[in-house]
Amino acid sequence: MRDAVGAPQSILILGGTSEIALATLRRLPRSRIRRVVLAGRPSERLAAAVAELTTAGFAGVEQVAFEATDTDTHGSIIDAVFDAGDVDLVLLAFGVLGDQAESEADPRLAVTVATINYTAMLSTGLNAARRLRGQGHGSLVVLSSVAGDRARRANFVYGSTKSGLDAFAQGLSDALHGSGVHVLVVRAGFVRGRMTEGRPEAPMAVTPDEVAAVIVSSLRKGRGTVYVPAQLRLVMAAVKLLPRPVFRKLPY
Amino acid sequence: MTISPISPLVPREGERLLSGWGRTAPSMATVLPVTSVTDVLAAVSAAGPRGILARGLGRSYGDAAQSGGATVLDLSALAQVHVDTAAGVVSCGAGASLDDLLRTLVPAGYFVPVTPGTRMVTVGGAIAADVHGKNHHVEGTFGSHVSSMTIVDGRGEERVLEPGDPAFWATVGGMGLTGVVAEAAFDLIPISTSMVSVDTDRTADLDELMDRMVSGDDAYRYSVAWVDSAHPSGRGVLTRGDHAPVERLPARDREQPLAYDPRVLATVPVVMPKGLVNPLTMRAFNEAWYRKAPKHRVGELQPIASFFHPLDILQDWNLGYGPAGFLQYQFAVPDDSGHLVSLALDRLRRIGAISPVTVLKRFGAANAGPLSFPQPGWTLAIDVPADVPGLADALDDLDGLVLAAGGRLYLAKDSRMSPEMMAATYPRLSEWRRVRDEMDPDRVFVSDLSRRLLL
Numbered sequence: 233m234r235d236a237v238g239a240p241q242s243i244l245i246l247g248g249t250s251e252i253a254l255a256t257l258r259r260l261p262r263s264r265i266r267r268v269v270l271a272g273r274p275s276e277r278l279a280a281a282v283a284e285l286t287t288a289g290f291a292g293v294e295q296v297a298f299e300a301t302d303t304d305t306h307g308s309i310i311d312a313v314f315d316a317g318d319v320d321l322v323l324l325a326f327g328v329l330g331d332q333a334e335s336e337a338d339p340r341l342a343v344t345v346a347t348i349n350y351t352a353m354l355s356t357g358l359n360a361a362r363r364l365r366g367q368g369h370g371s372l373v374v375l376s377s378v379a380g381d382r383a384r385r386a387n388f389v390y391g392s393t394k395s396g397l398d399a400f401a402q403g404l405s406d407a408l409h410g411s412g413v414h415v416l417v418v419r420a421g422f423v424r425g426r427m428t429e430g431r432p433e434a435p436m437a438v439t440p441d442e443v444a445a446v447i448v449s450s451l452r453k454g455r456g457t458v459y460v461p462a463q464l465r466l467v468m469a470a471v472k473l474l475p476r477p478v479f480r481k482l483p484y
Numbered sequence: 485m486t487i488s489p490i491s492p493l494v495p496r497e498g499e500r501l502l503s504g505w506g507r508t509a510p511s512m513a514t515v516l517p518v519t520s521v522t523d524v525l526a527a528v529s530a531a532g533p534r535g536i537l538a539r540g541l542g543r544s545y546g547d548a549a550q551s552g553g554a555t556v557l558d559l560s561a562l563a564q565v566h567v568d569t570a571a572g573v574v575s576c577g578a579g580a581s582l583d584d585l586l587r588t589l590v591p592a593g594y595f596v597p598v599t600p601g602t603r604m605v606t607v608g609g610a611i612a613a614d615v616h617g618k619n620h621h622v623e624g625t626f627g628s629h630v631s632s633m634t635i636v637d638g639r640g641e642e643r644v645l646e647p648g649d650p651a652f653w654a655t656v657g658g659m660g661l662t663g664v665v666a667e668a669a670f671d672l673i674p675i676s677t678s679m680v681s682v683d684t685d686r687t688a689d690l691d692e693l694m695d696r697m698v699s700g701d702d703a704y705r706y707s708v709a710w711v712d713s714a715h716p717s718g719r720g721v722l723t724r725g726d727h728a729p730v731e732r733l734p735a736r737d738r739e740q741p742l743a744y745d746p747r748v749l750a751t752v753p754v755v756m757p758k759g760l761v762n763p764l765t766m767r768a769f770n771e772a773w774y775r776k777a778p779k780h781r782v783g784e785l786q787p788i789a790s791f792f793h794p795l796d797i798l799q800d801w802n803l804g805y806g807p808a809g810f811l812q813y814q815f816a817v818p819d820d821s822g823h824l825v826s827l828a829l830d831r832l833r834r835i836g837a838i839s840p841v842t843v844l845k846r847f848g849a850a851n852a853g854p855l856s857f858p859q860p861g862w863t864l865a866i867d868v869p870a871d872v873p874g875l876a877d878a879l880d881d882l883d884g885l886v887l888a889a890g891g892r893l894y895l896a897k898d899s900r901m902s903p904e905m906m907a908a909t910y911p912r913l914s915e916w917r918r919v920r921d922e923m924d925p926d927r928v929f930v931s932d933l934s935r936r937l938l939l
Contacts, residue, residue, distance in 0.1 A: 233509070233547065233552075233932050233933075233935045233936035234509050235508075235509065235899060235900040235936060236506060236508035236509055236546060236547075236809070236811045236870050236899030236900045237508075237811075237870060237875055237876040237879075237900050238876075239876065239900070241936065261876055263880065263902060264902060266903075318552070318935060361493060362492045362493070365492055365493050365512075366492065366534075366553055367511075367534070367552050367553045368511040368512035368513055368534075368551075368552030368553035368554070369509070369510070369511035369512070369552040369553075369932070407491075407493045408493060410495070410501060411493070411495065411499075411501075411512050412501055412510055412511045412512035412552060413512075452871070453808075453871075454807075
């Protein structure tokens with residue numbers, strides 16, 4: 233159960249190696265955490281994350297094999313986690329950036345990006361929502377992106393998946409309003425990390441830990457949609473108003 | 485817009501968001517009204533995998549009377565009251581509130597054996613939390629006055645429990661986890677007037693306050709102190725008294741010495757200006773409350789409602805803390821650890837957690853309930869807004885001190901302690917679990933509190 237000062241006892245991370253999700257975990261009050269489930273593709277990186285959290289003093293860290301593209305398995309994977317005990321916080325933290333040019337050249341790659349970033353998020357999101365709704369409490373964090381606010385020429389395959397994801401998450405949030413389940417949609421800007429390594433940095437770039445800090449404080453305050461950094465809310469509002477001929481020529 | 489009920493996300497009939505008085509961590513449950521023991525039996529037999537829980541008036545501060553996904557029984561219609569005026573005992577449905585009871589009892593010349601700081605609690609809740617009042621140092625908890633109760637246990641059996649039975653004491657203070665209390669009988673305090681004769685002492689600091697309580701409390705049936713949580717001295721106001729005899733009343737009141745008319749003077753609006761409860765307003769409130777009290781006054785006559793239930797004048801006052809809600813930190817420590825009172829006040833004042841309602845009280849002997857909170861010594865209760873920065877760590881630090889002192893926290897107030905703290909400070913928890921496992925082998929009774937504390 234989440235307590236009066238916002239500390240959860242059990243956490244499920246879908247995308248168990250996500251830097252943002254792991255940074256979020258490290259920012260939560262460790263003394264109350266009894267169970268952490270890292271769901272992801274079995275890999276050295278996932279095993280290392282389990283080992284690292286355990287060494288850092290987290291109790292009950294376990295890993296669960298999860299393949300985003302294998303949507304038929306999502307229901308049973310999420311059910312098994314909830315059947316073993318209430319989950320106070322679910323982080324939907326998987327996703328890929330993809331390569332715009334390669335996607336344009338080989339649309340099958342674009343389909344994979346869409347399957348992971350949108351279809352699999354929708355599938356895990358609905359499965360998690362059903363179980364959270366059934367237990368009558370809990371929080372669901374959806375990692376969206378400002379890329380979904382307006383798709384850019386340089387990145388519109390990825391942008392369109394985040395756009396779809398964000399619309400889905402907003403609707404899910406409304407569906408769960410007043411049910412004891414809280415949905416937090418996080419629209420991050422450029423996050424320095426594994427996913428963006430080697431890419432030119434956009435203005436107002438943030439670290440995974442900065443995103444994590446906003447997630448933790450927003451969960452406490454019960455906020456619905458947040459931008460990281462916060463100034464992006466205004467920037468994106470302006471960007472959405474730009475005439476297309478101007479927007480098309482923007483460097484970012 | 486209607487969405488087909490095949491959606492698992494659509495609210496179902498009877499579903500409601502429930503929280504404690506502190507409004508901190510709500511959860512959704514299906515509320516089921518019951519009007520008879522038969523209804524309770526049927527509901528327990530039909531309990532689903534998320535379990536079942538009885539809820540009274542929701543005055544516990546944390547998550548004791550809520551249970552996400554479960555069936556939550558509303559016993560407010562199970563409230564028939566039968567007073568035996570000759571014997572001075574009452575039997576009633578567990579959903580009867582002390583408010584209901586007092587309206588019947590006081591004019592008949594009786595008072596409830598124990599009342600907490602609000603009369604807006606049910607008899608079932610008073611037993612489940614084993615509540616205490618201003619007379620604890622003399623007359624113990626509510627559960628100590630119960631002569632018998634009818635419960636429905638987790639096997640779906642109706643049982644009558646009496647104080648010789650371990651099941652009775654597992655239920656007193658058992659937070660509703662051993663069964664649903666449906667009816668109870670308890671003794672009453674005979675009174676000849678509806679007034680309390682009150683002695684008030686305002687003290688310059690906390691030491692003086694505590695000295696006076698140690699030396700003088702035994703001479704009074706009722707005693708409680710309010711502490712100025714905003715002032716570094718820990719100054720306070722001590723009020724002590726007993727039910728006034730008829731001859732104390734002015735002549736004009738002697739014709740109707742038992743007149744009882746408790747009133748709600750105001751209701752806190754649902755939409756509160758944000759930040760009404762902040763260190764500045766709280767400092768001002770504490771200052772005014774301290775100044776309003778006389779330095780020393782003897783034998784002032786106060787109506788029952790203003791002496792016992794001052795907060796009930798303001799209905800829904802918990803909304804004053806705004807959307808973030810609040811919590812109450814109440815601990816008990818033995819006499820030799822009385823210094824924890826000032827330590828706790830200091831620690832919370834330093835993070836800006838200033839409380840309007842800070843209550844200090846001396847406890848008398850503990851009873852046989854394994855989870856009953858009171859133990860001899862001191863108890864301090866502090867209200868704190870839940871969103872004060874640094875609160876979680878400050879309270880964890882205080883938990884450590886309370887634990888080391890051999891003290892404990894009150895489950896009816898708790899909303900954030902760890903399961904480890906619970907197990908370490910309630911040494912008879914395993915004994916309670918053994919009895920609970922007999923009464924509710926399938927763990928039908930579940931609350932958010934029992935999930936959080938792994939009870």
